[in-house]
Amino acid sequence: MATMKKERTHSRVDEPQEIWQLRLYVAGQTPKSMAAFTNLKDICENHLKGKYEIEVIDLLENPKLAKGDQIFAIPTLVRKLPQPIRKMIGDLSNKEKVLVGLNLYPLEK
């Protein structure tokens, strides 16, 4: 995993939709962090295909970035956009909880 990894997928260009900005804070490549990234990617591909952006921040390399988003727990997922900001801690293995947390249920319909 690189310092910062940006993945952007645009599916429907015609629809003027807000891009989801997601940040995943990790501290080194731990199994938990890897799991979190995989879980997140999975959820995004299923529910937000083409309209999301994941930024992975490794705090071991950029420790000062932890202050801005008030990060203690590793891994932490921060939904920067759409507003309001939401934070989720843990490896995101509980899919239900993540969907609720990200407020993604309505899109599943």
Added chain:
Amino acid sequence: MKKPREISTAVKRSKVPTGIEGFDDITLGGLPAGRITLLQGLAGSGKTIFGLEFLIRGVRQYNEPGVLISFEETEEELTANSSSFGFNLQELVSSGKIAIDYMSVNPAEFIETERYNLDGLLVRIEHAVNSVGARRILLDGIPALFYGFSNASAVRNILLRLYGWLKEKGLTTVVTAESETEMIRHGLGRSLPDCIVLLTEQISNKFATRYLQVAKYRGSLHGAGEFPFLIGENGISLIPITSIQPAYEVSSERITTGVPQLDTMLGGQGYYRGNSILVSGEAGTGKTSLAAHLAHAICQRGERCLYFAFEESEHEIIRNMCSIGIDFQPWIKEDLLRFRSSRATMYGLEMHLAIMAREIKAFQPQLVILDPVTNLLSAGSFDEVQAMVTRMIDFLKGKAITGLFTTLTGSEFQESPGEVGVSSLMDTWIVLRNLEMNGERTRLLNIWKSRGMAHDSKVREFLLTDRGVELVDVYAGPSGILIGTAREAQQERNVVEQVRRKHDLNKQERQCKQRRAILEAQIASLHAEIEATDIEMEQTHLEAEQFEVTTAKMHLGEAKQPGRRLERQKKKS
């Protein structure tokens, strides 16, 4: 080979001074270097201020950068709070001497899913420490973590790792917590920190007083007991009034009392410097006047006097002392004399003591006056005031400052000589009394005791004149002790008596002389009489002889004695 040496330097440098006034004294050097100190106290007990001062003074006084990890207050709040104690936190932050990281642990802000750790905390702290090269760190409000995260074992785990890391890094750490049980409940018991400092607030007589206690200090002696402290404009000041070693240097220098006659009574030289003097007396006996004389005398020497007045205001004292010829104004202008008037009921006793100690430390006076100590009884019990005065004396003696305490006694003087029970602690005790007699009140002064000097135990009459205090010998005569008008009258009577006696003597002498003159005259007349008598007697003799002669002639003529008659005739012819 190197190891023993390392140990010895470690022992030497085993403490880190906090710079907090008084704290380094009671801990004999400060906090354990490179170790964790638990600062425990309820909300508002001064934990954060203590911690802030530890960091800020660390930078300012010991050039040790620091980190502040706050779980409770934001950086803005901390900056604002510290500025009210005269600390410019912002400046130290922008100059890279202090790093602040506010950790907002608000469970409402995030959703927990499974499996996480709190490595982020460690990352942030490590970053902050490295960014300024910190030697000191304050972790303020750590227990918030336990309320923020449901996974207590994750919190415990990270804290143990954090503490381990801090020790390894050799950072001197202060951790705050509200209560010990809080820490124990979370598996961070007493054994973890090397030093535990308790901050409490106690209310006695309706006055709240802050106390600091060093409850534990691994491998070090420390002052036991609770030490009162103040949070003032310069932060925390702890007043270890009860010094650990009660050994003071004793001066044999004498200082004038400001009243020449009193100096005479005290072996001719006045008080000892650094002694404690008690002036006790009823209301209006002249205690303040006597204190003012000493203050005046000290200022005249160019020394400083700090006057704590619990009854009168500065202006009242200045005005009143003017009436006995003492002008304090020039001394105040020269800043040799400072008044600190406060109502006894303004704070608790400990606060009074702490404030006084702070003023004394700041002004460095040679004389301290407390007038009257008994007023403090409204802020504490008898025992507390006694204890306070004891500590004050101790404090002053430790600094070789002369202390003058006045106490107000009730009118039943004989029953309670030392109203505050401090007379035994004092070196010199001057008792002032009012005596009502013959329809007037007279002030009396007596030296009850004065250690280490010959002193006059006779009672003197104490006069307040427009030239100050004057002491007058009382009149001891055949009719007893006379004072006041009676003494004056007696003195007058004495004069009159003397004049009268002289007059009488003259008169007697004159009478004697007269009598003598009369007698002499009598003697002269008697002599004359004797002479006259003598003359008379001679004549009588002569006459008698003549008579005899004529009678003999007659016998011869009658021839009864022819022979003699012839003879006579022959003679006649």
